[in-house]
Amino acid sequence: MANMYNDKVMDHFMNPHNVGELEHADGIGTYGSPVCGDMMQISIQVKDDKITDAKFKTFGCGSAIASSSIATDMIIGMTIDEALELTNKQIIDELGGLPAVKVHCSVLADHAIKSAIYDYAQKTGKHYKGLEGFDPNAEEEDHHDIPEEEE
Amino acid sequence: MRQVYLDYSATTPVKKEVLDAMLPYFSELYGNPSSLYSIAAESKDAIAAARKQVADLIGAGEKEITFTSCGTEADNWAVMGAADALKNKGNHIITTKIEHHALLHTCEFLEKHGYDVTYLDVDKEGRVAPAALEAAITDKTILISIMFINNEVGTIEPVKELAQIAKKHNILFHTDAVQALGNIAIDVKELGIDMMSMSAHKIYGPKGIGALYIRKGVRISNYLHGGAQENKKRAGTENLAGIVGFGKAAELAGNNLQAHIKHTSALRDRLIEKVQAEIDHVYINGSMKHRHPGNANLTFEFIEGEAMLLYLDMNGIAVSTGSACSSASLTPSHVLSAMDIPVERIHGTLRFTVGDMTTEEDIDYVVSTLKNVVNKLREISSVSSKKGW
Structure with a gap:
């Protein structure tokens, strides 16, 4: 089991960075659901359109926690526009890869980050190009529709 | 750490007594039990002794034990062998929603080949209601297969009552006892079980060896076809050391x-x-x-x-x-x-x-x-x- 994840993933899972909830968050976003087995909440602090701090809380498996940890590392210091362009693929690449079966279901960060920025934009009345067409309450895509494999 | x-x-780990019993059968007493010379006769005797050890653990006769490659094979054989042998009598099988995949996927396979399968519900504790079993029986029902102990939650099913219902309706009763063997006293005669799947590696024996108990008088079709091994019921050269290990593990489990x-x-x-x-x-x-x-x-x-x-x-x-x-x-x-x-x-x-x-x-x-x-x-x-x- 342990060797299904590489050392970097295991390190972020065992010693996750940025765990918690920002006391004076400028934006909070949540994505996923406990029924699906993974749910991530992210809170951000923004100054001059730049993310100055981010924290996460995640219910989920090893890769969900590790990807939350590294994604928050990645967005701290980014401009809002840069953070909105962050993709799950970039997060997985930064982790050095994840088992194929985990790729679709456990990486919630890009959507959760967008939700947090959406919350910030709503509160401040700001507009960002990367949020066009984004609906934080959209039905979660069915990310479990992977063909069944033999156990 | x-x-x-x-x-x-x-x-489970293989117990030392089990491993010691097995070791001579790899490089010293390696004869093929089907051959006629002395070293082969020793293999044949070792298998007979192991068969008795397994039979004794569950109150069965020696001829009622057939060795298989694992518990999964025993499940596959019991269900498919019964389905084939009784296809002229009916095409309905009753099992539960909480069976091991060895049973569930075999039933799903049979569904693709014209069989109907009823998957019984369980209560919040994982127990099957005998009344629900009785209600599910039709005049096409040929086999009831309900596990003895569930592998995930450990719930013991009311096997005796369920087997009685099967007997009352003259339907074969099979149970997957892979988790039960060695963890609860089992007397197949007293419980009224027609077929029972077992595995050695759950009782401190080796992996790669299982057995199917088939009550005397029950006829099911063969699953593995080939030579005349295992009283012509299960072809393939016997896993000699595995069988010896299973026998020893069964003896220890009983004691x-x-x-x-x-x-x-x-x-x-x-x-x-x-x-x-x-x-x-x-x-x-x-x-x-x-x-x-x-x-x-x-x-x-x-x-x-x-x-x-x-x-x-x-x-x-x-x-x-x-x-x-x-x-x-x-x-x-x-x-x-x-x-x-x-x-x-x-x-x-x-x-x-x-x-x-x-x-x-x-x-x-x-x-x-x-x-x-x-x-x-x-x-x-x-x-x-x-x-x-």
């Missing part, structure tokens, strides 16, 4: 049964009591009254099983989980689902199974480690008792 193995329902039950149930109870005392928001899944002596299936709310399993593994502790995230199919446990346990709780479920080598110190180490793991993951989790789901 301390290593604690608490997954005895997955497999140690009461001590084994006492030892494992005491440690299992210690685990459950300590976990409940030290960790909040914990649920026990399954029946406490009708339960495998070594099984503790527990749900830790607000966290996910694979994450717990990995943290425990990093601390030298081996357990298993019903969480979808740990299965290749990404589907949560079908057993816990059938017991109506909410999916978010299934994700947070761990199965601990203790065995003969488990000690009190092991349990205490597991509980103290588990407490830290649960606390750490709950701090990370986006759900909590305060926030709710």
Whole structure:
């Protein structure tokens, strides 16, 4: 089991960075659901359109926690526009890869980050190009529709 | 670091007495039992002795035991062999929603070939209601297959009552007893069982060897076709050392049964009591009254099983989980689902199974480690008792 994840993933899972909830968050976003087995909440602090701090809380498996940890590392210091362009693929690449079966279901960060920025934009009345067409309450895509494999 | 193995329902270590009994049959007494010279006769005698040891453990006659490659093969053979042999009588099979995949996937295969299968529901503790079985029987029913003890939650099914219902309606009754063997007294005659699947590696024997009990007088079609081995019932050169190991393991299981039950149930109870005392928001899944002596299936709310399993593994502790995230199919446990346990709780479920080598110190180490793991993951989790789901 342990060797299904590489050392970097295991390190972020065992010693996750940025765990918690920002006391004076400028934006909070949540994505996923406990029924699906993974749910991530992210809170951000923004100054001059730049993310100055981010924290996460995640219910989920090893890769969900590790990807939350590294994604928050990645967005701290980014401009809002840069953070909105962050993709799950970039997060997985930064982790050095994840088992194929985990790729679709456990990486919630890009959507959760967008939700947090959406919350910030709503509160401040700001507009960002990367949020066009984004609906934080959209039905979660069915990310479990992977063909069944033999156990 | 301390290593604690608490997954005895997955497999067990081979006991030294078992390994010692097996070793001569690899390089010294390697004769093919089907041959006619002396060394082959020794192999034949060894198989006969092992067959008696396995038969004695379950109150069967020697001729009623046929060795297979594993419990899965025994399940496949029992179901497909009965379905084929009785196809002129009917095409309906009754089983349950909580069977092992060896049984469920065999039934699904038969459904593609014209058979109808009823999958009985279970109650919140994982027990099948005998009345539900009786209600499901039709004039086309040819086989009832219900497991003896569930592998995930450890629930013991009312096998005797279920077998009686089958007998009343003149229908074959098969049970997958892979988890039951060596963990509960089994007398196939007293219970009225027609066919029973068994496996050696769950009772401190080797992997790669199982057996199917077929009551005298029951005729099912063969599954493996070929030579005349196993009284022409199961072709293929015998797994000689494996069979000898299974025999020895069965003998030990019979001799140690009461001590084994006492030892494992005491440690299992210690685990459950300590976990409940030290960790909040914990649920026990399954029946406490009708339960495998070594099984503790527990749900830790607000966290996910694979994450717990990995943290425990990093601390030298081996357990298993019903969480979808740990299965290749990404589907949560079908057993816990059938017991109506909410999916978010299934994700947070761990199965601990203790065995003969488990000690009190092991349990205490597991509980103290588990407490830290649960606390750490709950701090990370986006759900909590305060926030709710």
